[in-house]
Every structure is written in structure tokens, then in C-alpha cells.
Amino acid sequence: MSAAAAPKVYGWCPGALRPMMSGDGLVVRVRAPLGRLSVAQARGVARLSQEYGNGLLDISARANLQMRGIREEAHEELIAGLRGLGLIDPDPRAEARRNVILAPFWQEGGDTRAIASELSAALTAATDLSLPGKFGFAVDCGETPVLQDTAADIRIERAGGQLVLRADGAETGKAVTRESAAEEALSLARWFVETGGVTDGRGRMKLHLAKGIALPAGHTAPRAIASFTAKPGIVSAGRLAALEFGQMPAATLAQLADHGEIRLTPWRMLLVEGPKDLPPLPGLILDATDPRLQVVACTGAPGCLQALSSTRSLARELAPFIPAGTRLHVSGCTKGCACPRTAPLTLTATGQNEFSLIRNGTAADQPLKTRLSADALRAAPELLREGS
Ligand code: SF4
Known part of the structure; x- marks a missing residue:
């Protein structure tokens, strides 16, 4: 791997008080107490995201809410707003x-x-x-x-x-x-x-x-040993709804708050307390058979400074071609943020719209095929299965 392609490893996670700069502005991670947003908190976060950021919210693998595209000069005002909502700790430590x-x-x-x-x-x-x-x-x-x-x-x-x-x-x-x-x-x-x-x-x-x-x-x-796979649908506490690539527009969060308090999960899903059904909203996946549940993709370019290519449009287009029970991970670099573990299929960007294919490995593992263009994969998704 060339030095230019080596992703930077930070060893710490961004927080609200210690944000991280990304390609689209600051990433401000909100650690909601007990992983739950009240109706007022959800509406407030949505409003602050639209006011100080780019109006996009991620849910992290540790069930935290990430506000994206926050303008550096607006961070202080944002923190004051989040503090008013009861979402800020006494200090960064x-x-x-x-x-x-x-x-x-x-x-x-x-x-x-x-x-x-x-x-x-x-x-x-x-x-x-x-x-x-x-x-x-x-x-x-x-x-x-x-x-x-x-x-x-x-x-x-x-x-x-x-x-x-x-x-x-x-x-x-x-x-x-x-x-x-x-x-x-x-x-x-x-x-x-x-x-x-x-x-x-x-x-x-x-x-x-x-x-x-x-x-x-x-x-x-x-110890107990258990395996659990979350799927969108009705559960005892309410309704699980998945987010496409773990992201939603702030307006979706505000509209979900009309239906109940919201629990954040580590599965790129939200649990809306109470209602037995939800309306279709931008970014939500409500159907457990939706093919987009079989793909994961990191932020990619231009949102991540380390990305060598965009990722999500390709993942979205390839999703219908992924065989049932298989998962495709599309990564903007070898860091593999969206899926640090092994995946049956991984496409790791090696240049703009150019990918390596890794089977049963991580984004950093030895590829089976290299120099696959995004256009070639779109035109012939069976390339993903060849050689298996
Ligand atoms: S894996 Fe994706 S999000 Fe993570 S550093 Fe690389 S390009 Fe950025």
C-alpha cells in the first residue's frame, strides 16, 4: 500500500466536546444518556443539525448519534444548544x-x-x-x-x-x-x-x-453464548426501523419524534417506542427484506478526508444483486470503518471509482481481484461472484 493510501488511525472516538474534522465539516458525536432521545431532544437535535450542520445524522456502531457537516465556528453555539437539551457531559474526559x-x-x-x-x-x-x-x-x-x-x-x-x-x-x-x-x-x-x-x-x-x-x-x-441479528419490524418495545447506511436526514428524525421517544441501537437502526407502524420517510428502511440491508458502506468521498472514492451510490446499485444471506461491504479505504470485521464480500477503494475485491476478509486483507472499476461492477455485478 502506498503511503498516500494508508488511512490515519486516531485511536479515539469523536465526542460532542471533542469533535473530529471530516471532509464535510466537524463530526459531533452525541452520546445520548441511556441511548434514548426524548421527543423534545430528538426534535432539538434535528433543528440544531439543520442550523449548524449539513442536516445529516449518522448512527454509530456504538449507538451514538453523529451530527455531520458542523461548521467549525458554530461548534460552541451547537454545544450550548445540546447542553440545553441535556445531551452534554460535564467535560470531555x-x-x-x-x-x-x-x-x-x-x-x-x-x-x-x-x-x-x-x-x-x-x-x-x-x-x-x-x-x-x-x-x-x-x-x-x-x-x-x-x-x-x-x-x-x-x-x-x-x-x-x-x-x-x-x-x-x-x-x-x-x-x-x-x-x-x-x-x-x-x-x-x-x-x-x-x-x-x-x-x-x-x-x-x-x-x-x-x-x-x-x-x-x-x-x-x-457465560451465555448467543447470536442475534436485528431486523426492521415490530418488537415488544415498539418498532425497529433501519437507516440506509446508518444515515438519515435531520427532518426524518424530527418526524419520527412525532411517533414516540427514540432509542438508538448499535445496528444502524432506531427503535421508536410505542407505535406499531411508521410512515415511509427518507433514509428509513422498514421492510426486513429490503436488499439495502445486505450492504454496508462507509461515508466515502467526499464526506471523509481519507476516502479514495465514493462508496454509497455503488453499494446501493449493487445491493439487488447480492445473493440472499451474503453481505457486501464497500469501503473508501483500507480502514474499513463501516465493517471492521470480516465480510463475505468487500470492495475496497484503491482510487477514484476503482476497487479491489476481497472475499471473506476485511477491507485491508489480500484482494482476490484488483482494479475493478465502478462502471464495470455496475455493468456486470456477477464480477463479485466470479472465482468463488
Ligand atoms: S473506511 Fe471510509 S470512512 Fe473510514 S477512513 Fe476510510 S474512507 Fe473514511
Whole structure:
């Protein structure tokens, strides 16, 4: 790979107080408390996005809302507006620490919401705790875990009828109660730091354990193993709606707020509480058989400064040709932001409208074919399957 093609790795995630510059302006990531927007918050974010940004909103793989195209000079006013909506942490370090994702199907009075709430408050208050920017917690206490494919370093799950605190990468965890879970999670985070899990501000639990570091005593409870695939449709808490490429116009968020409070999910979907159906709105995918659910594509050019090509128009056009049960990832560079894991098919841009094809790999893996033009792929989508 040429130096020009090497993507920049930041090792931290943008927040609202610590935004990141992109090709279309600042990216301001809003970490909504407990992954939920009230009707007023959703309408307010939509208005601020239109006023200070380009009116586009992303939902991240950690269920955060990203406001795109924010003008640099408007950042301060935007933060004041978000603070007024109750969506801003006391400072950037507290914002970074409160990296808690909860299973979107939580119920009022249930363990998931109660523990996530206590853990969020404890992390905000833990001013002496310095965790890597990407270090996160998953609170997933429904009957069956739904977040095991979502990145997290410390998990609280239900297994065999009891709550289990588990370090990501470990096959066993520690039995906890609703009352002790948040405190035990914080202790495990402190253990991670004290046992050398952080180097130059970076570190992940799974990599730490892979070095052979032994867990603290008591982590002997068996874990739950579950696989979950979210699909648009009706669920007990409301209606799941997918977003095309995880993005929607701000106007769509404002209109969704007319139907109920909104939960953010890590699956590029929103859960609108209450209603059993939603109207078709720009950016929404409501049908579980929509072929666009089989493609993922990062921002690409011109929105990302590192992109070597646009990505989403090609992904949209190829979607109907992707065989059922297969997934296509179109990436603007080898960083593979939209799908860090392996995908059955990946097209990685190597130049403007030029791609390499990788099978069963990541965007950075060895390609099966190179120098495929976007036009050639559009004209003959079977190129994706040849050689399989
Ligand atoms: S993968 Fe896409 S969004 Fe990520 S840095 Fe590369 S071009 Fe940008």
C-alpha cells in the first residue's frame, strides 16, 4: 500500500466536546444518556443539525448519534444548544468515560436500564479513572444477550438465570446482583488499568487477556453464548426501523419524534417506542427484506478526508444483486470503518471509482481481484461472484 493510501488511525472516538474534522465539516458525536432521545431532544437535535450542520445524522456502531457537516465556528453555539437539551457531559474526559451501551429492548424497571443508569453515573463521577478512548461497557441483561457482536470491553449479561459480569474475551465471568453490578464493573475497569491494559492511551480488554493476564478471583461463572441479528419490524418495545447506511436526514428524525421517544441501537437502526407502524420517510428502511440491508458502506468521498472514492451510490446499485444471506461491504479505504470485521464480500477503494475485491476478509486483507472499476461492477455485478 502506498503511503498516500494508508488511512490515519486516531485511536479515539469523536465526542460532542471533542469533535473530529471530516471532509464535510466537524463530526459531533452525541452520546445520548441511556441511548434514548426524548421527543423534545430528538426534535432539538434535528433543528440544531439543520442550523449548524449539513442536516445529516449518522448512527454509530456504538449507538451514538453523529451530527455531520458542523461548521467549525458554530461548534460552541451547537454545544450550548445540546447542553440545553441535556445531551452534554460535564467535560470531555467524563464524556469519553461514559461509554455505556445498553440492549435497546430494555423495559422500565428492568435490570438493563437500572444497571446502565447506575454505571453511567458512576463513570461520570470517577474522575480518577483514565480509560482508553474506545474502552466501553455493554449492559445486556435481557433473557438472551443481543449485544455479543457489539464491541465492548466489559459486559454485564444474564447467563443461567443470574447476572454475570464478564471481561470481553473471557469464557467465564463473575456472578453479580443488580445492586453490585455497576460497582463491580468499575472495579474490573480499574483492574484493567492497574494490570497494564493501557499503553499510550490505548488498550482493549480482549487483547489484554490474550497476553495471558489472569483475571481477578471470582470470575468462574459460565457465560451465555448467543447470536442475534436485528431486523426492521415490530418488537415488544415498539418498532425497529433501519437507516440506509446508518444515515438519515435531520427532518426524518424530527418526524419520527412525532411517533414516540427514540432509542438508538448499535445496528444502524432506531427503535421508536410505542407505535406499531411508521410512515415511509427518507433514509428509513422498514421492510426486513429490503436488499439495502445486505450492504454496508462507509461515508466515502467526499464526506471523509481519507476516502479514495465514493462508496454509497455503488453499494446501493449493487445491493439487488447480492445473493440472499451474503453481505457486501464497500469501503473508501483500507480502514474499513463501516465493517471492521470480516465480510463475505468487500470492495475496497484503491482510487477514484476503482476497487479491489476481497472475499471473506476485511477491507485491508489480500484482494482476490484488483482494479475493478465502478462502471464495470455496475455493468456486470456477477464480477463479485466470479472465482468463488
Ligand atoms: S473506511 Fe471510509 S470512512 Fe473510514 S477512513 Fe476510510 S474512507 Fe473514511
